[in-house]
Amino acid sequence: MKIICDSSALVSLSASCLLDSLEFLENNSKARFAITSAVEGEIVSRSERIEKYRFSSVRLKNLIRRGVLPVEEPRGLRKETQKIMQAANAAYLLRGRGLPILHEGEAECLACISLTGAKAILVDEKTTRLLLEDPRGMARTMSAEYGEKVVLNQSALAKFSAFKATTVLRSTETLKLAAELGFFKDYGYLDGDALSAGLHALRRAGCSISHRELDEYENL
Amino acid sequence: MHGEGFQAAALTQGRRFFIPRGVNACVNAENLRALRVLFEKRDIPGLKGYAGNAAREAFVRADSSLVDLSILAYSLAKLAEKPHIINSPAWKPLADLVSKKLQGAEEHAAKGEKEKARARVQQALNAIDSLSMDLGRFVSGIVEKARLRAAAQMYAHGASLGAACAFTGASKQDLASYVGETKMPEKYESVPLARRLDSARRLLEE
Structure with a gap:
């Protein structure tokens, strides 16, 4: 299932060191993430010119290079x-x-969703x-x-x-789904804390989720 | 005091921003004069209010020249509220230069020379940036912080993250983390969380 990613979600995931959750979802479900060339321009080309975000840009560029985030360019x-x-x-x-x-x-x-028939967008703004x-x-x-x-x-x-x-997904939802599939398995008994802390980190990094919703996540 | 065709903006919520009727650009002599007067009076709340209004109007009117005014107003407010800056020997030359540039901008704007007016505003902003060489690393962040504030104001008024950053030149990463530290996201709930997750789980299995 194709999910088109907006740069806002990639920014939150990168800032929270949770980009790996996307590849994890691809390896453990039918999710397939993709970006457009404008998003590539924002998260790679523009970011690599800002010193403090250069490493983030390189990490995202690597995901593109490895095919985890292919660039979609449908006609029209x-x-x-x-x-x-x-x-x-x-x-x-x-x-x-x-x-x-x-x-x-x-x-x-x-x-891109309109032209490719993708079913979901991953967007934090x-x-x-x-x-x-x-x-x-x-x-x-x-x-x-x-x-x-x-x-x-x-x-x-x-x-x-x-x-x-x-379907509109935020980075918090993708992290939750990844956690359900075992993303935090290596944390052992700390897996619950890892998810909770990760969700809060995503909010602080810019994911548009309310504190009420974060509390709701704790009770799910 | 106000020329024909101009009217004061609504004074509700302490707004003091002159919006010309039927004119696209708001970098006009009245607005520039208002900014200069606020600065010369060291009216810090007034400068911050001006900055917020200018950012809002920049978005409403899709006028990037107003972004410059917002950034300048906020930068001047932040400088003026720091005693160690206004007491430093570098302050008076900067303050005099900014007043002079704003006066020059007013004169150009009054003649309809918008680009020249804008250039004077930019020169004032450059002067603030240059002050960082005299007053240390902290000051060099002021213009960027002002840019971020303008972007956050636009985001709060409906702009997407991308739109707010495109208007102001702020980076998405900076604006995203700034927004993340505010209460803004509390206002933007939509689909119930459980329903959103259920839809997503179904899609992951398709």
């Missing part, structure tokens, strides 16, 4: 990416103008997730933040009805 990707960006950036209106909420990397992930799962909720949150009404443009939003069946 650029055109579909532009359509998705235009729709997303016209979906939320403030003072009559569309808010430019989505960037090319995130839009390209969605376009909140805008892409909420656009697919709770666009109205995002409008309410934005209205509260602005102190002004953010209006939904239903015709632009209609573009995203095609993603109704797309």
Whole structure:
């Protein structure tokens, strides 16, 4: 099952030293992760120019080199990416103008899903997730933040009805699933602590998960 | 005081940002003057409020020149609140230079010379960066921290991680970890966790 990865999730996993969980899932389930060229550009090319993130860039580059994170380039990707960006950036209106909420990397992930039939996206940042799962909720949150009404443009939003069946995963979910399959087996009796600490580390590294949800994980 | 076609922004929540009616760019003489006055009065809360508003409007209007104003305002606030900086001999020359650059930017903006106005703002930012040579490593992080704050403000107002970083030049890694240290993620729950995991487990078996 193909899962397209956004750079936000790879950033959290890398910062938390949990990138290995992706390969573990590939070796122990039918999951197959992939990225797009825009994401490759973000996590490799851009990061390797920033000294403190260079090692992270090398690790991700190695995953690409070894085929754990192949780069998908379906035909029509650029055109579909532009359509998705235009729709997303016209979906939320403030003072009559569309808010430019989505960037090319995130839009390209969605376009890749649309063109390849992938069933899931791995994304830690909140805008892409909420656009697919709770666009109205995002409008309410934005209205509260602005102190002004953010209006939904239903015709632009209609573009995203095609993603109704797309499962949105965060790095916390992939770690949990990896743990269920034995990722922390080598930790022995510490495996529960390892998972708990790993989930919290992912949150601190940028995964958009609430503390309430982290508490819920403790009780699962 | 305000030219025709300009109006003060809503004063709710202490916003003091002048938004021109029907004009795309907000790097105008009024905004630059407001920033200079805040700085010369050493109004630290005012500078921070200005920085937040400028970042928000930069996102709403997709105007990257406003990002420069946000970064400058926040950087000046952070510098001005450090006694060891404002008491150092390097401070007065910097403060005078920043005021001069902002005044120059105002004059250019008043003539409609947007690019020249923006260049003056950039020169002020460069001067702050250069101060790091005199005042040590700490100061050199101020502009980058201000950039990150602007990005976080945009993220809080709806921008994706990628969009916020593209507008401000902040790195995704820096912004992600900054957001991770805030309460922002508390507001963004959607699908119940159990349902999300069940869907994922089914997919892993396909």
